[in-house]
Amino acid sequence: MSPASLAEQTLDRRRIVVCVGCGGVGKTTVAAAVAVEAARRGRNVVVLTIDPARRLADALGVGALGNVPRSIPRETLDSLGVPANGQLAAMMLDMKRTFDDMVERFAESEEARDRILENPIYRHATDALAGSVEFSAMEKVYELCERGEFDLVVVDTPPAQHALDFLDAPQRMVEFLDSRLVHMLIHPAMTAGRFGFKIFQRGTRRVLHLLERISGLGFLQDISEFLMAFEHMSVGFRARAVKVRELLLGRDAAFILVAGPARESVRQSEEFLDRLDASGVPLAAVLVNRIRRWPGGGDPPGWNDGSGIATDVEALRDAFAQQEAADFPARAAAQAAADAAKGYAELVRRDRENTAGLERRTRDRGRHWGTIPELPADVHDLDGLAGVADWIFRPEPSTDDDSRTGGRTIDGSPARPVESTRRRRA
Amino acid sequence: MAGDAPRSLLDRRLVIVTGKGGTGKTTVAAALAVAAARAGRRVLVAEMAADEQIVRLLAPGTPPVGYAGRELLPGVLAQRIDPFEALTEYLVLQIGIRPLVETVMRNQGFRQLMSASPGWRELITLGKVWHLEQMQRSDGAPRFDLLIIDAPATGHGMTFLDVPRVVVSAVRAGPLHHHTERVEALLSDPDKTVLLPVTTAEELPARETAELVERVRGELGIAVDRVVINAVAAAPFPAGLEDLDERLDRLPDSVRLETLPPTTVLADCSRYLRARYELNRRFVGEIAEMTRLPFVLLPRIPTGIDGPSAIEALAEPLMAAPRAEAA
Numbered sequence: 027m028s029p030a031s032l033a034e035q036t037l038d039r040r041r042i043v044v045c046v047g048c049g050g051v052g053k054t055t056v057a058a059a060v061a062v063e064a065a066r067r068g069r070n071v072v073v074l075t076i077d078p079a080r081r082l083a084d085a086l087g088v089g090a091l092g093n094v095p096r097s098i099p100r101e102t103l104d105s106l107g108v109p110a111n112g113q114l115a116a117m118m119l120d121m122k123r124t125f126d127d128m129v130e131r132f133a134e135s136e137e138a139r140d141r142i143l144e145n146p147i148y149r150h151a152t153d154a155l156a157g158s159v160e161f162s163a164m165e166k167v168y169e170l171c172e173r174g175e176f177d178l179v180v181v182d183t184p185p186a187q188h189a190l191d192f193l194d195a196p197q198r199m200v201e202f203l204d205s206r207l208v209h210m211l212i213h214p215a216m217t218a219g220r221f222g223f224k225i226f227q228r229g230t231r232r233v234l235h236l237l238e239r240i241s242g243l244g245f246l247q248d249i250s251e252f253l254m255a256f257e258h259m260s261v262g263f264r265a266r267a268v269k270v271r272e273l274l275l276g277r278d279a280a281f282i283l284v285a286g287p288a289r290e291s292v293r294q295s296e297e298f299l300d301r302l303d304a305s306g307v308p309l310a311a312v313l314v315n316r317i318r319r320w321p322g323g324g325d326p327p328g329w330n331d332g333s334g335i336a337t338d339v340e341a342l343r344d345a346f347a348q349q350e351a352a353d354f355p356a357r358a359a360a361q362a363a364a365d366a367a368k369g370y371a372e373l374v375r376r377d378r379e380n381t382a383g384l385e386r387r388t389r390d391r392g393r394h395w396g397t398i399p400e401l402p403a404d405v406h407d408l409d410g411l412a413g414v415a416d417w418i419f420r421p422e423p424s425t426d427d428d429s430r431t432g433g434r435t436i437d438g439s440p441a442r443p444v445e446s447t448r449r450r451r452a
Numbered sequence: 453m454a455g456d457a458p459r460s461l462l463d464r465r466l467v468i469v470t471g472k473g474g475t476g477k478t479t480v481a482a483a484l485a486v487a488a489a490r491a492g493r494r495v496l497v498a499e500m501a502a503d504e505q506i507v508r509l510l511a512p513g514t515p516p517v518g519y520a521g522r523e524l525l526p527g528v529l530a531q532r533i534d535p536f537e538a539l540t541e542y543l544v545l546q547i548g549i550r551p552l553v554e555t556v557m558r559n560q561g562f563r564q565l566m567s568a569s570p571g572w573r574e575l576i577t578l579g580k581v582w583h584l585e586q587m588q589r590s591d592g593a594p595r596f597d598l599l600i601i602d603a604p605a606t607g608h609g610m611t612f613l614d615v616p617r618v619v620v621s622a623v624r625a626g627p628l629h630h631h632t633e634r635v636e637a638l639l640s641d642p643d644k645t646v647l648l649p650v651t652t653a654e655e656l657p658a659r660e661t662a663e664l665v666e667r668v669r670g671e672l673g674i675a676v677d678r679v680v681i682n683a684v685a686a687a688p689f690p691a692g693l694e695d696l697d698e699r700l701d702r703l704p705d706s707v708r709l710e711t712l713p714p715t716t717v718l719a720d721c722s723r724y725l726r727a728r729y730e731l732n733r734r735f736v737g738e739i740a741e742m743t744r745l746p747f748v749l750l751p752r753i754p755t756g757i758d759g760p761s762a763i764e765a766l767a768e769p770l771m772a773a774p775r776a777e778a779a
Contacts, residue, residue, distance in 0.1 A: 049473025049605055050657075201564055289756055290505070291474065321720035327713060334711030342715075345707045350699065355692065362689045362696055363718045369688075369754070370721035376756065400724075403731060404655045 032394045033419045036280040036310050037064040037071075041171055042273065043180045043310075046192070046302070047284035048294045052315040055405050056284050056398070057182035058086060058116070059414035064178050065098075065114035066107055066415070071178040072115040074166055076159065085407045086116035093120035093127075095170070098408070106412050115176070117166075124162035132262035159184045160195035168270045171278075193274055193307070200267045280310040285384065287317045287377040292384050299387060311394035313418060314381050318373045319399035323422045325378075326371035339364050396421055458677035458746065458774055462488050464646050465585055466599045466638065468613070468674070470664070471650035472657045473605040476682040479757050480650045480750070481602040482509045483766040489527035490767065493597040496521070496584060497530045500577060500604050506530050512759050525760075529596070531584075535573040536566075538580040546627060574615040575632065582635045585644075613639065613647075613672055642675035649743075650680045653735035662742035678774040679745050683752040685732045688725035697723035746774030 036043050037060070045057040054075050061073035072095045075088065087096045095115040103114060126143065133139035142148050163183060170179045183192045273279060281302065285295035295312070302309050320326040329335060342360035350356060381397075388395045398417045405414055461467055461484060469481040481497055488495040499506050504516045510524040517524070519538075521531030536557065543553040556562055566572065587595035604612050616636040623629045639645050647668050651661040661679060668676050689696050700719035707715050740747055750769050753762045 050475065198567070286474070288474075289758060318724075321713075321717045327711075329711050338709045338712040341707060341709060342703075342712075342718075345703050345715075346699065349702060349704075355690075358690055359693050359696060359699065362693055363700055363715075363722060364712055366688060366696070366725050367712060367718050367721040370724055372754070380756075403727065406655075 031419070032311055032396070033063065033067060035394070036060075036282070037067055037069060037178065040280045041178060041278040042167060042280070043178065044167075044183060044192075044274065044279060044281045045181065045284055046183050046281060047298065048286075048291060051284050051286040051291060052398075053284045054082065054182045055411070055414060056282065056313060056315060056418070057180050058082065059405075059411045059418060060282065061114060061116070061178075061180040062106060062108075062408065062411045063415035063419050064180065065103065065112040066109070066412075068109050068112045069177045070111075070113040070175075071180060072117065072170060072176045073180040073182070074117055074119060074163065074170065075182045076119050076163060076184050082406050083118060085411075088116045088118040093117065093123040093166075095176075102408060106408055119159075119163055119166055121159055121162045124166050128162075128165060128263075160192035164192060164195060164270045164274070165266065168266065168273060171273060193271065193305070197267055197271065200264045275306055275308070277308070279308055281307050282310060283312045285312060285314050285381075287314055287381055289380050292380050296384055296387060299384070299391075303391065309393055311396060312384065312388040313396045313398060314384070315398045316400040317381065317397045318370070318377045319397070320371065320374045326374045328371075329368070335364060460771070461646065461648065462491055462493055462598060462771075464598065465594075465644040466581065466601065466646075468601045468603050468639075468645065468647045469650060470603040470612075470647060471605065471680075472660045475650050475652045475657050476750075476757070477605065477650045478505045478509065478602050479763065479766065480648070480680050480682065480770065481600050482506055482763045483750075483770045484600055484648075485510070485528045485530075486525070486764055487767040487771045488598050488600075489525060493527065494595075495528055495598045495600060496596045497528065497600045497602060498581060498584070499530065499532045499602045501602070502532075502534075504532055506602065509757065509763055510760055533577045533580050535576050538576045539566075539572070542576060542579060571615045571619065574612045575619055575635075578613075578616060578635050578639070579631060582638050585638060613668075613674060617672070640673045645674060647674045647676045648678070648680060649676065650682055651739060652683050653681050653732040653739065655735065658735045658739045658742070661739060665743040665745060676745065679739060679743055679747045680750060680770065681736055681739060681747050682750045684736065684749045685725070685729045685752050688722070688729050694726065697726055740776065746776045748772055748774050 043057075043060055043064075045053045045060070047053050054077065057075065058073050061071045064071040073086070075083070075086070087098060095117040098114040098116065103112065108114065129139055129142050133142065160183070163181065167179055167181050170176060283295060283298055283302065285291055285298075292314075299309070299312065339357075339360045342363060343356045346354060346356035346359050350359075385395050396418055398414055401410070401413070405411060467484060469477050469484070471477045471480075478499070478501075481499075485495050485497045497506055499517075507514060507517055507524065507530065510528065510530070514524075516532070517530045518532055519534050521529055524530050540553055540557050543556070544550050547553055581599060581601060584596065585594075585599055589595055616632050616639065619632045620629065620636055623632070649661050649664055649668075651657040665676055665679070668674050693699075697719045700715050700722060703715045705715075709715070712718065736747070736749070748770060750766050753765060755762065757763070
């Protein structure tokens with residue numbers, strides 16, 4: 027019995043795949059590649075990106091704002107090998123518009139809606155409110171899932187200091203709306219006088235008193251108005267937050283943690299991994315993106331500057347001398363080629379050392395471990411994404427000698443289209 | 453300001469180091485601190501992140517510096533500005549009754565409200581920075597010659613530096629209004645404060661840096677006079693051999709090597725180094741063009757940034773005069 031492949035575990039069985047990780051590791055690229063693979067497996071998939079590189083956004087057709095999914099044309103899908111039943115759409119999150127849409131949906135009247143949309147604090151707050159990007163991303167994911175238009179939603183998350191920021195964002199928003207202080211601000215009239223505090227605890231009273239002294243009453247009144255308008259929507263908000271959480275922690279979701287090979291990134295990823303596991307997030311895989319890979323795979327050979335190298339450099343020099351023009355610096359070229367190989371081998375070894383602990387930890391917990399090599403150029407088109415998907419879902423057969431490799435090989439998969447894609451990048 | 457060579461970073465009071473995540477902001481903040489200390493300045497590095505990377509870079513293996521701060525190297529102090537601690541300090545200064553403030557800070561409802569409320573963290577952090585800038589020694593000289601702020605990563609809503617402006621307009625009167633005005637005045641004083649964007653020569657960071665510079669110049673009104681381009685690959689081959697990979701490709705299969713890998717692998721290694729180098733060069737050019745700012749190049753440290761020696765190696769190139777054109 028071979029364990030299910032990563033694609034079977036995630037793309038075929040789930041409705042949501044969430045890519046998480048710290049900043050600068052290529053989450054957006056991985057999310058888009060995962061979506062391409064899902065389409066190639068015949069699913070109707072949408073990828074929600076937060077902040078794609080411009081050329082990638084253009085390739086996905088989401089360069090223009092819109093906050094709605096845009097379909098990748100059929101001809102493009104054909105060229106990627108997407109079967110007739112597979113479809114791919116992409117969208118870029120427009121935070122402001124997602125918030126506005128929510129206000130539209132939950133406001134109890136047109137008047138209430140306009141009051142919120144025109145409140146100056148609302149305008150600033152949607153940018154600055156803690157976790158508002160996360161909140162609106164999760165809102166959008168929920169909406170896309172609920173619409174039932176797609177089999178699978180793949181989502182890129184904003185770079186987070188804490189792995190669970192996006193998961194907690196809806197809950198934090200609800201807690202904020204629920205907090206006693208907020209109610210005090212909303213209902214000053216319930217209390218005698220300006221902030222008479224008759225029915226509230228002394229602690230809260232002191233807090234408000236302090237806030238008032240520091241900020242002046244006008245500011246509190248503005249906030250109060252803003253919150254009052256929002257309060258009417260909080261029932262809808264609260265119900266949403268609960269549902270989003272259920273959706274993300276349930277069996278319909280799978281998470282992929284994306285890491286980079288640099289030491290600091292690995293350290294942060296190890297913390298992420300622990301936190302994700304501790305919170306019951308359905309984590310399917312850890313992928314290290316942009317790792318330096320030795321040509322042909324495997325470990326780079328070890329060598330030192332012994333006589334063996336000197337003989338080889340001589341042999342290379344002779345070969346260059348025969349091939350190139352008479353004035354070609356054959357000796358320098360031979361030495362440079364040897365140095366380049368040595369320098370690159372060093373980089374490959376360092377990446378392996380840096381990631382060894384994370385790999386062990388990932389495998390020990392029965393999660394899928396995968397690597398995507400650093401490619402010579404930024405991935406900026408759908409072909410490039412298909413290549414990344416090959417590395418994720420059709421990895422090289424493991425050279426490990428034990429049986430832990432279960433998740434890495436795909437049983438019964440067709441002959442790998444990998445080499446041709448990989449070769450094309452050269 | 454074309455033509456004018458920028459002043460030294462060390463002649464400012466406040467350098468705000470920022471950039472996209474993963475570009476080496478903290479590394480640059482640490483290297484700048486080392487350079488300042490070498491020049492005899494007394495410098496404070498203020499970090500915002502909860503997990504104190506600066507200690508790992510300058511004094512690995514030592515405990516966190518915390519809100520109280522500590523001298524990590526001779527002349528280099530580091531401090532982590534925790535917003536809740538800074539808020540406590542501020543409220544005590546304003547109200548004067550520490551037990552009252554501490555009761556409030558412990559209040560569950562208050563903490564809940566604060567953890568969801570926008571803006572105050574940024575504001576109180578910048579307020580603390582202003583306060584540190586004002587501190588004096590007994591002889592009246594500034595307590596610190598230079599403050600280096602390892603600011604949060606840019607990206608979605610560059611809110612950190614936006615906040616004072618928003619607050620000054622949203623809060624119309626009272627102590628908060630006046631205090632924020634002072635913070636804003638410090639940030640927008642080009643003689644005292646400069647923003648130092650850090651980027652790598654790659655597409656996404658380059659674009660974000662261009663957007664950042666645009667905003668800083670426009671609505672934020674904070675001085676910015678150079679971009680630091682970090683981890684730039686050195687030319688991998690001697691002049692005249694730029695296409696080494698292609699020449700290796702053309703070698704016949706009959707070349708026998710004993711220790712080195714086959715020529716196809718040698719070609720792949722050369723191809724990789726060449727591609728990274730050319731990519732870096734291209735984006736150095738694009739960054740210069742998009743930001744219309746001179747730049748300082750920091751070399752890629754082959755062994756990675758893993759402690760004080762790597763930081764010290766970057767201090768000198770960081771202080772080099774900014775250039776306008778790629779060499």
